[in-house]
Amino acid sequence: MSDAEPPGDFLDPASPPKRTLLLSTGGAVIIAAVIVFAAVLPAEYNQDPLGLGRATGLSRLWAPKEITVSAHAAAGPLARRQPATFRTDTFEIALAADGDEGRRNALEFKVRLPKGSTLVYSWQAEGLQVPENLLFDFHGHTVAAEAKGAVSVAEYEKGSGAEAHGSLVAPVDGIHGWYFRNRSGQPIKVRVRLSGFYQLVPSGQEGNLAGIQPETTPPSVAQR
Structure with a gap:
């Protein structure tokens, strides 16, 4: 083979x-x-x-994955009582044109919020042709006269634009709101609508040196 x-x-x-x-x-x-x-x-x-x-x-x-949500989130309980009465207000903030000699083209407006209280807001600029000409700084801080030691400051949002809408849960006891500055050549108005568990800052005090008052006062507040 x-x-x-x-x-x-x-x-x-x-x-x-x-x-x-x-x-x-x-x-x-x-x-x-x-x-x-x-x-x-x-x-x-x-x-x-x-x-x-x-x-x-x-x-x-088949079933979606279940995730257990704690009833106490990092910011606090999801359901809570509030020390202040719920209220709703609308404010009209007039800002002069840029270059105004009295510097009335910028001001700060805040309301008082206890820590953990909720604020729902919506504001819009009227008469503003270029949105970028309105600067805003949304922030909060403890009141200097009440602070023991350093003042706690919380920055929420800085930018420019003709409107903003959102909500806030106050991280500290204090005053919370906006600094507005009009950089356009025409006077404008900023209409601010607020709802939540806040209190108004009296005219002339820190947070409301310009004396901004609500357009209408809720009956429940007026009867106090």
């Missing part, structure tokens, strides 16, 4: 034909795809493109 290599087209009689191998591989791929679309997607990802998940009940196995 010769020791030469067998010819290239020699086939082992025990090996399956290539056609059989291709059919087996294709069948395995199809079965795997059916399992993915019929079982894995409905049960794990709530996706049921073939409708078999609903028919077999596998789609009921």
Whole structure:
């Protein structure tokens, strides 16, 4: 018997034909795809493109991940009582044109908020042609006359624009609000709407040196 290599087209009689191998591989791929679309997607990802998940009940196995939310978040309890009465006010703040000799083109307006109290706000500038010409600084701090030691200051937002809307949970006892500055060549008005558990700062005191008063006083406050 010769020791030469067998010819290239020699086939082992025990090996399956290539056609059989291709059919087996294709069948395995199809079965795997059916399992993915019929079982894995409905049960794990709530996706049921073939409708078999609903028919077999596998789609009921899926549920979103549950995250336990603590009733006491880092900023304090999510539900709390407030020491001040809830109120709603609208203020009209007039700002002179830039370059006014009396420097009436800028002022600060704040309200008093105990720590943890909520303020909802919305303000819009009227008569402002270029939004970038109105500068604002939204911040809060403890009252210097009441502070023991250093004054605590909290910066919320600085920028420019014709309006802003949002809410605040006061991080410290003190006065919280805005510094507005009109840099345009025309006088403007800023209409500020507030709701929440705040108190007004008396005219002439820190936070309301300009003596800004609400347009209307709620009956519950007027009767005090």
